[in-house]
Amino acid sequence: MSYILKTNNLTKVFHGKEVISQVNMHVKKGEIYGFIGPNGAGKTTTMKMMTNLIKPTSGEIEIFGEKLTNTSYKILKRIGTMIEYPIFYEKLTAVENLEIHCEYLGYHDKTAIKRALDLVGLKNITNKPVKNLSLGMKQRLGIARAIMTKPELLILDEPINGLDPTGIKELRDLFKMLCKEYGITLLVSSHILGEIEQIVDTIGVINNGKLIEEISLENINGQHTEFIEVTVDDCKKAAFILENKLHISNFKVINNSIIRVYDSSAAQTEIIKAFILNDISIESINKTTSTLEDYFLKLINGGGIHV
Numbered sequence: 001m002s003y004i005l006k007t008n009n010l011t012k013v014f015h016g017k018e019v020i021s022q023v024n025m026h027v028k029k030g031e032i033y034g035f036i037g038p039n040g041a042g043k044t045t046t047m048k049m050m051t052n053l054i055k056p057t058s059g060e061i062e063i064f065g066e067k068l069t070n071t072s073y074k075i076l077k078r079i080g081t082m083i084e085y086p087i088f089y090e091k092l093t094a095v096e097n098l099e100i101h102c103e104y105l106g107y108h109d110k111t112a113i114k115r116a117l118d119l120v121g122l123k124n125i126t127n128k129p130v131k132n133l134s135l136g137m138k139q140r141l142g143i144a145r146a147i148m149t150k151p152e153l154l155i156l157d158e159p160i161n162g163l164d165p166t167g168i169k170e171l172r173d174l175f176k177m178l179c180k181e182y183g184i185t186l187l188v189s190s191h192i193l194g195e196i197e198q199i200v201d202t203i204g205v206i207n208n209g210k211l212i213e214e215i216s217l218e219n220i221n222g223q224h225t226e227f228i229e230v231t232v233d234d235c236k237k238a239a240f241i242l243e244n245k246l247h248i249s250n251f252k253v254i255n256n257s258i259i260r261v262y263d264s265s266a267a268q269t270e271i272i273k274a275f276i277l278n279d280i281s282i283e284s285i286n287k288t289t290s291t292l293e294d295y296f297l298k299l300i301n302g303g304g305i306h307v
Contacts (some may be wrong), residue, residue: 003062004029004153004185005050010059012045014157020045022059022213025186025204027153032179034200035189042209043189044084046155050187051081053061063153075272078106078149080184086142090131094122094141097130098148107149116134116148117141121170135162143171147178154178154186160195168195177259197292205299211301220295229269229288230263233281235259241278245272257283 005027012020020042027033048054050061052068061068063075088097100112117123117224120140129140139162147152155162160168176199178184180297190196196203197217205213242248242261250263261271268285275282 002289003027004064005187006105007064008051008060008062010046010049010061011057012054018057018209020049020056020209022220024214025211026214028183029185030183031201032175032186032199034190034196034203035206035208036188036191036193036196036203037189038300041206043206045209046206047081047083047155047187047189051083051155052076053077053083073256076271077149078148078152080146080154081156082142083155083157086132086138086145088130088138088141091129093127093129094125094133094144097141098145098172101148101213112148112150114142119147119165119174120144134165136167140165140167140171140220147184147272150182151184154184154188155296156186156188158189158191160190160192168192172199191297193293201206203292204259205296206238207300217292220292226264226287226289227266227287228266228271228273230259230261230275230285231257231283232259232275233257233283238275238280241273241274241280245274245278258280 003026005025007023009017010023018031023046037261043110045054049056050068052070052072064078066072066075068075085155089100089275094117097115098116102108120143122137122140125137127134130141132204139159143156143159146156155163160171163171172195173189175186179186188196188200195304200217202214202216203220204211215298230238235249236260237254239251240251242259246266250262250267251259251261253259269274272285
């Protein structure tokens, strides 16, 4: 297996507290790797260590087959990054900012700036200072800066923050194109699981500083199961009816109004009939398939409460 990025027992301690604990990640060359986890789980800290912005307390990072060190300048030149909120010279234009970036990287392709801006959908902003750009436009500019030098590995921390649905779709298509047509490997963190699910090949789930799962999306999809989701006015009573009248035990109470029935032998008509006969009001009932979000919630906290 060819891994473009690996970590070995990567650990970071801040003020005596271990915030990243022995993380072992494996990012394959030519894939899109989705790095997901709750806020504060350790995604950004891990990415900062991968880009030498902060140093690990212990453990190793290997990129392009070489150990990352304080002097890994050649390795870092082959990586495009956007960690947290992108910072620019606010009084300069987008083009001027990108020219400075090219200059200190020693990258002299004169067509690179326009090409990068076109790819992220930033046009007609040549004379605008960055301070006049919207949050979404600054986010796009940060991605343009990251891809401008044609990196082999792209590390993007929450790249679709601040974008509207149209912008999110455009960047989703861009990421897939960069991977497929340019051969760029992407490591992307996001809390928008529905978007991650549409582009990634592999996911890594981090929680409380520990990598608790690393799995291909194909394997997750193979585990997806159909279930019946019912929205009712009294979940406790509905759960009682399912268990004691219909003898269904494989269900979960998601919140105060939603129950998911995973028993494949359960029929919607029987559930509806039993609920109506017992004065339980049904707002909706649908048969659906579990998603990456369901899988994620199950890993993090069980995805619901069984009563």
